[in-house]
Amino acid sequence: MGLEDRESMRILRDALDPALGSEDVIRDFHTRWFGLDLSARDLFPPDMTKQREVFGHALLWLCDELIAQRAEEPVSFLAQLGRDHRKYGVTQEHYASLQKALLDTLRSHLALRWDRRLGEAVNDVVELVVGVMSGAADAETAPPFYDGTVLEHLRPARDVSVIRLRLDHALPYLPGQYVPVQVPQWPRRWRYLSPAIPSDPNGYIEFHVRSVPGGMVSTAIVGEARPGDRWRLSNPHGAMHVDRDDGDVLMVAGSTGLAPLRTLIMDLARFGENPRVHLFFGARYPCELYDLRTLWEIASTNPWLSVTPVSELNTDPPWAVDYPSVAPPRGLHVRQTGRLPEVVTRYGSWSDRQILICGKPAMVQATKAALVAKGAPAERIRHDPLAS
Template identity: 30%
Template sequence: MGITVQIEPVDKSFTAEASQTVLEAAFKAGITLKHSCRDGQCGECRTPILSGAVSYKNPEAIKLEPSDFEGRTGLMCVGHATADLVIEAPEVTGLEGISVQKCAGRTLVKEPVSDDVAVLKIAPAPGISFAFKPGQYLDLTIKGCDPRSYSMANLDSEGAVELHVRKMPGGAVSRIIVDELKPKAIVTIEGPFGTFYVRDSDRPIVMIASGTGFAPVKSMMQGLITSGNTRPVALYWGGRCKQDLYMDELCHQWAEENSWFSYTPVLSESTGEGWVGRSGFVHQAVVDDMPDLSAYEVYVCGAPIVVSSAKRDCVERCRLNPDHFFSDAFA
């Protein structure tokens, strides 16, 4: 017999089997709880527990906080309900109508945009409407390889998904995608996943991206532009060298065409390139420019060290409300 999971304050509920994590059971019920990595490492799925409890199969392998050990919060992506559970998750209403699905897809285009990054466009199987919210990601599986997660970089209205894939040193799957995957190849896509999307508010926005962390930012920016946004948005995009900012011209175009948008590129290894722009860590440029973020929302996508450093400094040094920090870390 399943365990009932009640969501407050939105009066939703679903049933979880003992073999399912709370997040898996929610997905099956068509409900999206907040999450990112889905393996207990990023902490994005940490949720207040009002009553009941969760257990973990391998607690030593995940990143638990004191509040998790005390039972006040839980990691829903790896937690199994041990009794009827009541959790506080008002954000579930933000993704109503978006459900996880798995389907075949066919590669349409693969375009190199730098020495180690390719833009890949995939069309879902005929008859499949792969709906997602700008900022979410999917799992991509190519034949003979394990799944890999990539953020969508476009809007679902375009009829295909656009992914930005960096060939990682020693990365078996990314190497195959960038160097070997052919047009018309059959792949599998599953998703959408993640709760990295622009919240509906009137707060000004700061976006911080490192490397291919630009992909979900591009999707979110296209969504904002299409919707007629007027909220101030400041994008800081960081890379090691100029080629890492592989769509720099697009960002400058956004700034020229939208009075509410500003763009600051930042390089961490700019010596010898004739670079006259900002240098150093990308989040440090934000801290230097915006010492008071108390009225802002901050969205960060990139390596875990980028996300954790940005959250620490934006909250501790710039007075950002931690509830207004949203992230997607490459796990």
């Protein structure tokens, strides 16, 4: 029965559930894999905690989808994962050793319940994972990564950097997508960043990065990135977009969550006619609304765009004097004070809009919940996958 054997699939699923102690299974798998293939260890950063967590959650989600007899999305996900893993240098030989290590690990941890049916289900799941990922990677013709040089590092606020690069070869991406980025300060540790400008045929690209407590990569970028640094980018992800035929648009951006929405707005500016777009751009302090001047310049020549600045606090901290003023010329909406979910819903339910939200996961979740409570249809609200 294999993948159609729901009873066996549930046994496998429970073995991969973090709530039921799957950490030992995932840790044992990586130990076995690196023991079989020493070159595989060099593909990953020294600290494997995050990688183990992500891999375990991916396997758990895969089992849940297969138990529900939903195969299309898992296959698409695994294919994208295979294409994406090319940036690490994963080869067909690595997939062969991964397959053996994963089968041996699962057989060992499920030994007390192992029988022919369970063995068939486990084998089919592992073959699906390895087969789709390796096949998609082998079939992909686009480069696995794109290298580029940092041209400028601007600090418009204490915890915010604007990084401008020129890539050796242009990276094609759609407005609103995000890309994996590796910086020289943290080799082999990739972080997703959203470009703040549309894809440029000459290879220019811009990122907005906010340093977050405990964020090793973001802290290194804000504190240490220098012109001349060589960055490595990989192929884009995400499906954030504006449908120009689907009505007016509400955008909500928290801090550097502005980047993908700014890109969408810049792309819309290519057209003579657009749906109305209302952007709420929020931060903790007024001085952290770092890109109001650019937004004002776009809005001043595109009457379909309205921008409302929002700050949680009404006054700036003492350190603001060390950074450039971000006050825009007169012309934007008056700045509002309060948390984004509260300010946005003061204006109504926005139930007739396409709604895009970008920023910290807590802000995205709170804003989405507030809009739904106000009457906005959940299916009209889009955001990227949330990660802590």
